[in-house]
Amino acid sequence: MTTIAPSELFQTEKEDLISGSEAIALACALADVDVITAYPIRPYDTVMQYVSKLKADGVFDCDFIVAESEHSQFEIVKHASSVGARTFCGSSGVGWFYAFEAITVTAGLRMPVVAMVGNRALDDPGAFGTEHNDALAVRDLGWMLYWVATAQEALDTALLAWRVAEDPNVLLPMAISCDGSFLTHSQAIVNVPTSDQVQKYLPPYDRGKLQLHPDNPITVAPQVNEDWLMEIRRQSDEAMQRSVSVIRDAYEDFKKTFNRGDPSPFIEEYMTEDAEIIIVGMGTLALPVKVAIRRLREAGRKIGFVRVKFFRPFPTEELRQVLGSSKAVCVVDRDYSFGSPSFAGVLFHELRSALYSLENRPMMLNFIAGLGGREVHVNDVNHMVDIVQKAVDTGKIEQESTWIGVRE
Amino acid sequence: MSTVAVEVVYRGIFQKTLARNIVRTIVFAARKEGKIGTAFGRYGDSPERNGIPAKQFAVVADDPEELDETLARYEPTEVDVTINVDDTLCKGVESWAWYGLQPINQLTKPDGTLIVTSWQDADSLIRDMHQKDAPIGLSIVKGTVSFSGLWVYKDDHTDVRILGTLAKVCPQLVSLESMLEAIQEQMDNETKVASAQKSFDLASVRPVEPGEGNPETPYKFELPGWKTMEEGVVIRGIEAGAGFRGGDGGYQPVRSEVFKKYSTRSMRPVINFETCIKCTLCWLQCPDTCFDVTPDGLYDANMESCCGCGVCEAVCPVPDCVTMVSEADFEDNNSQYEMWQEDKQGYNSWMTALVDKQKAETRTHGFHHVGGYAEEISEMTEA
Ligand code: SF4
Numbered sequence: 001m002t003t004i005a006p007s008e009l010f011q012t013e014k015e016d017l018i019s020g021s022e023a024i025a026l027a028c029a030l031a032d033v034d035v036i037t038a039y040p041i042r043p044y045d046t047v048m049q050y051v052s053k054l055k056a057d058g059v060f061d062c063d064f065i066v067a068e069s070e071h072s073q074f075e076i077v078k079h080a081s082s083v084g085a086r087t088f089c090g091s092s093g094v095g096w097f098y099a100f101e102a103i104t105v106t107a108g109l110r111m112p113v114v115a116m117v118g119n120r121a122l123d124d125p126g127a128f129g130t131e132h133n134d135a136l137a138v139r140d141l142g143w144m145l146y147w148v149a150t151a152q153e154a155l156d157t158a159l160l161a162w163r164v165a166e167d168p169n170v171l172l173p174m175a176i177s178c179d180g181s182f183l184t185h186s187q188a189i190v191n192v193p194t195s196d197q198v199q200k201y202l203p204p205y206d207r208g209k210l211q212l213h214p215d216n217p218i219t220v221a222p223q224v225n226e227d228w229l230m231e232i233r234r235q236s237d238e239a240m241q242r243s244v245s246v247i248r249d250a251y252e253d254f255k256k257t258f259n260r261g262d263p264s265p266f267i268e269e270y271m272t273e274d275a276e277i278i279i280v281g282m283g284t285l286a287l288p289v290k291v292a293i294r295r296l297r298e299a300g301r302k303i304g305f306v307r308v309k310f311f312r313p314f315p316t317e318e319l320r321q322v323l324g325s326s327k328a329v330c331v332v333d334r335d336y337s338f339g340s341p342s343f344a345g346v347l348f349h350e351l352r353s354a355l356y357s358l359e360n361r362p363m364m365l366n367f368i369a370g371l372g373g374r375e376v377h378v379n380d381v382n383h384m385v386d387i388v389q390k391a392v393d394t395g396k397i398e399q400e401s402t403w404i405g406v407r408e
Numbered sequence: 409m410s411t412v413a414v415e416v417v418y419r420g421i422f423q424k425t426l427a428r429n430i431v432r433t434i435v436f437a438a439r440k441e442g443k444i445g446t447a448f449g450r451y452g453d454s455p456e457r458n459g460i461p462a463k464q465f466a467v468v469a470d471d472p473e474e475l476d477e478t479l480a481r482y483e484p485t486e487v488d489v490t491i492n493v494d495d496t497l498c499k500g501v502e503s504w505a506w507y508g509l510q511p512i513n514q515l516t517k518p519d520g521t522l523i524v525t526s527w528q529d530a531d532s533l534i535r536d537m538h539q540k541d542a543p544i545g546l547s548i549v550k551g552t553v554s555f556s557g558l559w560v561y562k563d564d565h566t567d568v569r570i571l572g573t574l575a576k577v578c579p580q581l582v583s584l585e586s587m588l589e590a591i592q593e594q595m596d597n598e599t600k601v602a603s604a605q606k607s608f609d610l611a612s613v614r615p616v617e618p619g620e621g622n623p624e625t626p627y628k629f630e631l632p633g634w635k636t637m638e639e640g641v642v643i644r645g646i647e648a649g650a651g652f653r654g655g656d657g658g659y660q661p662v663r664s665e666v667f668k669k670y671s672t673r674s675m676r677p678v679i680n681f682e683t684c685i686k687c688t689l690c691w692l693q694c695p696d697t698c699f700d701v702t703p704d705g706l707y708d709a710n711m712e713s714c715c716g717c718g719v720c721e722a723v724c725p726v727p728d729c730v731t732m733v734s735e736a737d738f739e740d741n742n743s744q745y746e747m748w749q750e751d752k753q754g755y756n757s758w759m760t761a762l763v764d765k766q767k768a769e770t771r772t773h774g775f776h777h778v779g780g781y782a783e784e785i786s787e788m789t790e791a
């Protein structure tokens with residue numbers, strides 16, 4: 001809608017020292033987002049600070065609306081999206097939950113809103129540190145969910161997000177999870193692409209015949225009952241299924257345009273070739289895990305790591321392929337699911353279900369770690385690997401799920 | 409392997425931009441030499457509270473894998489240089505998250521350096537610092553502590569003066585040339601480059617030997633386990649309290665054993681017990697219930713609890729009856745009321761001298777500033 005001359009800032013590729021939140025704010029400017037809504041909650045609020053600064057500095061123009069609550073914040077972008085505006089918003093922890101009604105409706109109405117979730121522990125008690133239960137809570141509702149590990153990936157994933165979400169074959173919202181503190185408050189060297197590159201990569205959002213406009217009289221979201229509802233849900237299911245190949249194509253194109261990226265958009269593999277034990281986790285957990293693995297490898301241990309990037313759509317195929325040849329899988333959850341089948345974490349259960357139909361199923365052990373932003377140290381990783389190794393050696397799992405780093 | 413870590417200890421909000429400028433410029437300077445780096449604030453300190461001690465870090469390494477080695481632990485376990493931008497923090501650092509009292513030099517490596525901005529001399533700073541069992545160096549950047557509010561940045565060159573000093577005391581971090589280049593690029597200001605150069609030339613290090621400094625053991629506390637903690641996120645209340653110092657008259661509330669707060673203070677109130685009209689306002693308004701009521705109805709601010717907010721000074725209706733003065737002038741937390749009881753004349757002249765000194769100084773506790781920065785810069789860079 002609002003088109004302005006690309007800012008001088010983005011005429012040449014350059015590197016900057018920025019946090020994950022700043023990276024996402026820059027992506028908003030690069031993608032020339034039309035409507036951005038905000039309501040403060042830590043750590044997401046860092047994004048709104050940077051967005052408002054970029055706007056105030058004239059780097060880009062958008063309708064920047066500070067709502068009176070998260071509920072309205074998400075309602076506004078949902079409506080803006082229906083009239084064809086590219087949108088961005090975000091929240092954290094219980095703020096995200098306060099918007100829950102709008103969040104479910106956004107997916108139901110197929111609005112390609114892109115949101116950043118600054119992962120934060122849920123109240124009570126009031127805590128600010130990272131925990132993944134906030135974003136995970138929407139996992140069944142039709143949002144694509146992604147966990148990033150670095151500030152660079154935050155910027156890149158935001159660009160990918162609009163491209164995939166707004167694809168006419170998808171039209172589903174996407175949330176990008178950034179671990180509070182480790183990503184939202186740490187500054188790293190990031191390559192900032194040019195507007196030209198981004199414009200080439202990201203076509204304008206075109207809602208086509210679904211766009212709410214006086215020239216295109218339509219009704220959105222009438223009351224329906226059992227007469228229509230299942231068909232509507234089935235459509236969302238189909239869109240989510242279609243998103244898999246859209247993501248694959250968009251990522252290939254991303255790599256060509258920007259000259260960086262992993263082999264797969266869905267997972268990151270680290271030293272998995274020949275690995276007997278593979279650790280699986282999401283987000284910034286990757287850092288201590290990789291350092292631990294490098295040291296374990298030096299000591300001759302065959303350990304690898306898989307970082308799940310897309311949690312929705314869940315990369316079942318990729319994971320089956322990588323994990324199928326391992327002896328044991330060590331799932332580290334920065335979340336919990338009280339009363340779940342194994343009294344374990346969300347990722348663990350999803351993964352076990354994905355691997356169930358494998359002919360040779362690896363052993364699976366779960367670790368709950370790093371809740372509320374508690375650090376997961378290299379020692380903790382070693383400790384988990386030891387427990388899994390023992391299970392492999394004895395062929396027996398003594399305890400399916402173990403809490404790591406909790407004071408007795 | 410050559411990873412270099414630097415921490416900046418500062419007063420939340422009032423010195424946030426200062427700390428940020430320092431850690432960011434370090435990383436940009438390292439970048440000039442093809443190194444990689446990261447800059448971050450300690451999340452437990454955020455959202456920052458006015459004046460509450462906080463930390464930011466810069467970590468620089470030769471390549472990304474080396475950087476990861478250090479960052480695998482978010483908060484470094486040791487740093488090559490500790491930069492303290494408020495000398496009163498030499499007494500210790502107590503963040504608003506629950507860490508206990510951390511000595512200012514806790515993370516400083518053996519043979520590392522502590523840089524402090526201060527007008528105080530080395531001996532008086534070392535008296536405040538906790539003892540360490542390894543030697544470190546102390547380098548003083550002479551100057552008035554740089555405080556400003558949330559929305560302003562007091563550009564008194566403290567950032568570049570520290571960066572110039574840093575290049576001298578920690579040559580393994582970056583060369584002076586790279587530092588000056590980064591300053592020019594980031595701040596686009598020739599005079600700031602000149603200030604950094606001057607500080608580099610003037611910088612010197614005073615060795616601090618093991619055993620020098622405050623012998624006290626900094627207080628800490630045991631964190632409960634999940635089996636010992638009460639369920640339902642319940643914290644037991646503290647008992648109400650009794651008479652003044654346990655006696656019959658007056659009133660003294662019981663205070664938390666494990667949450668003292670005195671390191672959060674850059675200034676403390678001194679009370680003129682002679683002019684106090686016993687109006688109760690300080691006692692009523694103090695956000696931390698610091699005031700013990702004495703048997704004769706006076707109010708004694710308890711310095712184990714006081715966070716130095718200055719509210720008592722603001723609400724006291726009597727001129728100069730409560731005055732916030734620099735924390736740097738104190739070595740203990742003793743009761744002012746008891747001092748006054750023991751020797752009224754002695755107390756009064758001591759207190760009046762502190763009040764007069766404060767009036768002549770430009771030190772503030774950050775909510776407002778006094779004096780012109782431009783004049784201060786030349787005075788400080790010459791020192
Ligand atoms: S400065 Fe005064 S009001 Fe503030 S905490 Fe200390 S005694 Fe209380």
Ligand code: SF4
Pocket residue numbers: 679683684685686687688689690691707723724725726729730
């Ligand atoms: S506010 Fe001032 S006059 Fe009133 S009781 Fe306190 S010290 Fe005395």
